[in-house]
Amino acid sequence: MNRLVVSMLLAVWTLGGCATPFQKIKGERVYLYLKDTNAQTAFFASSLDGFQCHPLTRHTKSSWRISLPANKEFTYFYILDNQPFIPDCSYKEKDDFGFENCVFTPDL
Amino acid sequence: MKKTLLILMTLMLWVCPVWADEIDDALPEDTSLQIINNTRQMIQTGISQDDATQLTRTMLQNRFQARHILQAQNMLMETIQSNLPVEPVMNKAFEGMAKNKPDGLIVQAMKKTQSRYAYAYRKAQELTPDREMQNSLGLSIAQGMGAGLQEKDMEPVMTQLQTRIRQMSQNKVGELCLQTFLTARAMARLGVDPDNVSDVVCQALQNRFTAMEMQQLRSNFNSRSQQMSPNQLAKQFAQKLSQGEKPGESGSSNENNAGQSGSSQGRASESGNASENMGGSENGSDNAGSGGADGAGGSKGGGANGGAGGSGKK
Numbered sequence: 549m550n551r552l553v554v555s556m557l558l559a560v561w562t563l564g565g566c567a568t569p570f571q572k573i574k575g576e577r578v579y580l581y582l583k584d585t586n587a588q589t590a591f592f593a594s595s596l597d598g599f600q601c602h603p604l605t606r607h608t609k610s611s612w613r614i615s616l617p618a619n620k621e622f623t624y625f626y627i628l629d630n631q632p633f634i635p636d637c638s639y640k641e642k643d644d645f646g647f648e649n650c651v652f653t654p655d656l
Numbered sequence: 657m658k659k660t661l662l663i664l665m666t667l668m669l670w671v672c673p674v675w676a677d678e679i680d681d682a683l684p685e686d687t688s689l690q691i692i693n694n695t696r697q698m699i700q701t702g703i704s705q706d707d708a709t710q711l712t713r714t715m716l717q718n719r720f721q722a723r724h725i726l727q728a729q730n731m732l733m734e735t736i737q738s739n740l741p742v743e744p745v746m747n748k749a750f751e752g753m754a755k756n757k758p759d760g761l762i763v764q765a766m767k768k769t770q771s772r773y774a775y776a777y778r779k780a781q782e783l784t785p786d787r788e789m790q791n792s793l794g795l796s797i798a799q800g801m802g803a804g805l806q807e808k809d810m811e812p813v814m815t816q817l818q819t820r821i822r823q824m825s826q827n828k829v830g831e832l833c834l835q836t837f838l839t840a841r842a843m844a845r846l847g848v849d850p851d852n853v854s855d856v857v858c859q860a861l862q863n864r865f866t867a868m869e870m871q872q873l874r875s876n877f878n879s880r881s882q883q884m885s886p887n888q889l890a891k892q893f894a895q896k897l898s899q900g901e902k903p904g905e906s907g908s909s910n911e912n913n914a915g916q917s918g919s920s921q922g923r924a925s926e927s928g929n930a931s932e933n934m935g936g937s938e939n940g941s942d943n944a945g946s947g948g949a950d951g952a953g954g955s956k957g958g959g960a961n962g963g964a965g966g967s968g969k970k
Contacts, residue, residue, distance in 0.1 A: 593754045595751075598750045599750040599751045625755075627754065632755045638846060638881070640803070641799070642802060642803065642804055643755075643765075644748065644765035644769060645757050651803075
């Protein structure tokens, strides 16, 4: 019985510990995280600078991270292996190309 | 008179080649005369030289057909002449190029964006004579539509608002309209079906919600949407509102009730700013934002093809 409880706790801790949040606000910056998707190339583009494509830098072995100003709203997406990709973000908008963008708002 | 004319002509002859050089230098050598002239016209209509040349150059780099470049340029000129914001339409072009979409599709998407803003600003003008408020309303309506709301979903909200504002003092009208459209926008962005968005917002207006109550409704909806399906939540809100309940009313502490007080703390100000704003950012190894993005891959609208080392801004 004890073993079962320990195993369950371990599983919860492991799953919870490994789950990377997709965004975290620290002070005036928001950190957007992207779990490793085995993509060969990963770029980030947002309305903050007219959708310039920025190569992502690795945060950990299994995730990418990018830091942006947290005081204003912006829309964004990733380009993984030349294909647009969005994580499971709360706020989304249609992109007029049959896909969606994520929307970051400071208050959400 | 003759002297003045002579001076004017000399000035024009002196200025034109300098101007021509700047535009010519900013565009690739083999750019057609028609496109160069159209770029000049864009600048004359009020689009900044940097924006006009950068967009044109990027479209050329992305191998746009000449007719699509001209269409895109003309659309931007039309937009500025209609007193509509140019950035969202221009950003749509850069977004499409970043996503490697075909040029014809990008021009269509620009047109959709322009139409959305035209509709939104027209509606904003119907609600208030205040130019600044018209801008805020126009942006929130257009962004709500960008999140999936359509004209048919906006019309009932407009009707309700027009009924309400007839009974209100002018200084309170703008704020109620703004909070209403921000609420509709937030719900649409959370993925609520347009019909349900319209239903909730209209019910709240029928219940004579104030701007602050509307803001509180949005806050409550935002926080509760983390715990349950936004569509289900919207239906619950609509049901509660139809029973005359308001946010913050005592006795509405049930988890499933719409509009509780207490959960809106720290969420007071949802900005009506356009998400299309360009923003600055600090330098840093993982930063991105205008001016502050480091790394070799910055290529505005240049797409991610070919990996890092895109064309860059200049």
